[in-house]
Amino acid sequence: MASGCVSSDTNNGSDGTYDGEAETLEYQGVKLTPISEQRDNSIKGTPQININNYFLTVDGMVDDPQFLTYEQITSYPNVSKLVMLDCVEGWSYVAKWTGIPVKTLLDEAGVQDGATTVIFYSADGYSTALELDYLVENNIILAYELNDVTLPRDHGYPFQLVAEDKYGYKWAKWVTGIEVTDEPYEGYWESRGYNNNADVGGPRFD
Numbered sequence: 001m002a003s004g005c006v007s008s009d010t011n012n013g014s015d016g017t018y019d020g021e022a023e024t025l026e027y028q029g030v031k032l033t034p035i036s037e038q039r040d041n042s043i044k045g046t047p048q049i050n051i052n053n054y055f056l057t058v059d060g061m062v063d064d065p066q067f068l069t070y071e072q073i074t075s076y077p078n079v080s081k082l083v084m085l086d087c088v089e090g091w092s093y094v095a096k097w098t099g100i101p102v103k104t105l106l107d108e109a110g111v112q113d114g115a116t117t118v119i120f121y122s123a124d125g126y127s128t129a130l131e132l133d134y135l136v137e138n139n140i141i142l143a144y145e146l147n148d149v150t151l152p153r154d155h156g157y158p159f160q161l162v163a164e165d166k167y168g169y170k171w172a173k174w175v176t177g178i179e180v181t182d183e184p185y186e187g188y189w190e191s192r193g194y195n196n197n198a199d200v201g202g203p204r205f206d
């Protein structure tokens with residue numbers, strides 16, 4: 001993924017800042033898209049989230065439903081990844097994402113036998129779903145940092161799913177709920193004709 005794009009120059013000092021935080025602009029030898037140059041997209045603007053009242057629920061086909069605060073979620077061991085976001089409309093950007101593996105949350109909750117699908121619900125009424133196997137096998141993360149900056153409000157603060165190799169409409173922002181199920185599910189865009197598999201390079205529509 002990181003090969004052949006940019007020659008690595010560890011001395012070029014390309015770090016900037018975003019909202020007063022230091023922004024990383026090169027990672028694994030690849031130049032990142034500065035947040036100020038990243039497009040963002042949403043069905044109805046940025047919802048107001050008060051982090052003091054925020055809870056993430058993990059429920060459905062689990063043994064121990066979870067209600068987790070921002071503090072609890074960000075205390076788990078995290079993972080960083082270089083990933084490209086590809087919107088189905090034809091724009092993309094590459095960034096460094098840091099967050100908690102979805103698997104960590106699912107393991108805490110204890111997924112029941114027969115579960116196949118995980119639904120993500122967002123504060124703006126958006127939803128999308130992905131296969132349980134995809135999330136686990138690819139160690140998909142729920143990100144809270146973008147280029148080492150606290151995930152900005154318009155990019156999904158407090159959490160955005162980094163659904164690598166899937167079109168942007170699988171990258172749920174402002175995630176407030178995770179539900180485990182054994183039935184297929186069509187989210188906001190999927191129920192409006194977008195392909196439910198959403199593999200980058202694959203069909204955009206059904």
Ligand SMILES: Nc1nc2c(c(=O)[nH]1)N[C@H]1C(S)=C(S)[C@@H](COP(=O)(O)O)O[C@H]1N2
Nearest residue numbers: 040041042043087122126155168169171173
């Ligand atoms: N909650 C929510 N998540 C969402 C969306 C949305 O409208 N609401 N739009 C999706 C689409 S179509 C894209 S391309 C990405 C864009 O992510 P970004 O705004 O962080 O660049 O968010 C996805 N996640």
Ligand SMILES: [Mo]
Nearest residue numbers: 087088168169
């Ligand atoms: Mo998109």
